[in-house]
Amino acid sequence: MDHEKIAAILKSRLGLAVQSMDEMKNNDLMIVVDKKHLISAAGTLKNDPALGFSTLMNHLGVDYGDRMAVIYNLYSPTLGQKVTVKVYLEQDNPEVPSLERAFQGISWYERETYDLFGILFTGHGNLKRLLLPEDWKGHPLRKDYVYPAAYNNIETARIDMMNEMGEAKGPHV
């Protein structure tokens, strides 16, 4: 099945939830979904017999500097097709509904995204840090993240050098 047919089905099934649709460089289909309609769109994508995107392959967060985004990579075994669902969020206090209801396995992915980007997943059952220690301050993959000079009285060297590089190359060295 080619992309145009799938795009037509997606448009007819998801309706207003789809803000825009695009083809990515790796020939995958990408749809940008409004935050308000994310849960219903995910339910449709998973449960609609014509679509059947039941496999969550990946979930990630992005910091663009002026806005943030979360990305869901779904796969449909019936269609043999992948689709990338993208949701744009505001830079300050980003919040997005959790997809734990639709895809149970997303729980730890969302915890990791929360850990490294500080994106809050409302409705998540156990939104704690996954990788970093619980008393860690800040979210390291954000572009405005400032490297700590010490952690638990352990001096973290090379901070001066990193800050110099940061000024030269932008905040995300």
Added chain:
Amino acid sequence: MLERFNMVNRFSPDADMVLTTVDQAVNLARANSLWYLLMGLACCSIELMQTGGPRADIDRFGSLFRATPRQSDLMIVAGTVTLKMAPRLRLLYDQMAEPKYVIAMGSCANCGGPFDLSYSVLRGVDKIIPVDVYLPGCPPRPEALTEALMKVQEKIKKEKYFLKKE
């Protein structure tokens, strides 16, 4: 008496005993029974396992792994130490009985290595525990780790127990 154990005194064949000092005797025993803590943190632990394996065979130096810090004399920090792991590493070190020795194995344990600019990696394990031997390499070969162990043995053999009163 030595014939009973099928032994020969190579220093003086007619005598039944060897004279030595307490320092030398104790150090010889300690240096050749260096048990190390079974602790791998990253890819260096693969080389650590190889060193314990049959080809490099660290056993012939009297060194074998123990799964608990209470029975270990030597800590081989094999791999990257993250800031999350650092307090736990210090705890393991504190649980080891004195006298204890530390080998910082690989670039990561020495100075942070390829993760030097990371936000989460401890830049050198010597920031939290004292290190006896720094072993460079990424990762070091089993021969190199054997050499590091021999350096620790040399250090032990130079130790003194009886000191003159000041």
